[in-house]
Amino acid sequence: SPQGHFVPAEPVLRSTAKPLVVESPNQQELLKGLTKMVRQLRKEGCKTVAVLTRTAAAAASTHAELAKALSASVQLITDLAEDYAADISVMPVHLAKGLEFDGVVIADCSADVYQLTEADIKLLYVACTRAMHRLVVLYSETPSPILQSIKPDTYELVKS
Known part of the structure; x- marks a missing residue:
């Protein structure tokens, strides 16, 4: 029978560890x-x-800083029409909508970057939901009020 050729889908865990806040x-x-x-x-x-x-x-x-510091290829995505072929991509959040990555690093979630506005909340939501396995959020000095409103037991905090 034709049904014998179908393989059941394997469940995929979207996240294997708590997000890391640095x-x-x-x-x-x-x-x-x-x-x-x-x-x-x-x-x-x-x-x-x-x-x-x-x-x-x-x-x-x-992108300029990472390209200097890393030996791997780092691609800057500036336009939705671009194909991203590099293992490491750098792009503004709004271009990541609809894309998925094994790991996502939110480059700067400081208070002066993401304010407590509906637009910034939506941007951070998009950013956080692009990660299939690992999510890392970085900030310097003071975290965004959006980040401050998240329960501390839902992520792991480390100091760099």
Whole structure:
């Protein structure tokens, strides 16, 4: 019978660990932490890693820093029409909508980057839901009020 050819779908766990929130004392340490976390996700087996930023300008500067620091290919995505072929992609959050990655790093979730507005809440929701396995959120000095409103037992906090 034709039904004998179908293989039942395997359930896929979308997340294998609690999200990691990394606190940095300043912007310079945040960039070091970002590089370290991207390396860590690749080492953990994440084939595709997206580094998501609030704006296109932040994506460009973050890409420049990562491209210098990492030996792997890092692609800056500036337009939805681009094919992303690199293992590590850097893009503004709004371009990540509808895409999925093994690991996602939210490059800067500081209070001055994401305010408590409906637009920023939606952007962070999109950013957080792009991760299939690992989610890392970085901030320097003061976390976004959106991040502050999340129950601390739902993520792991580390200081860089």
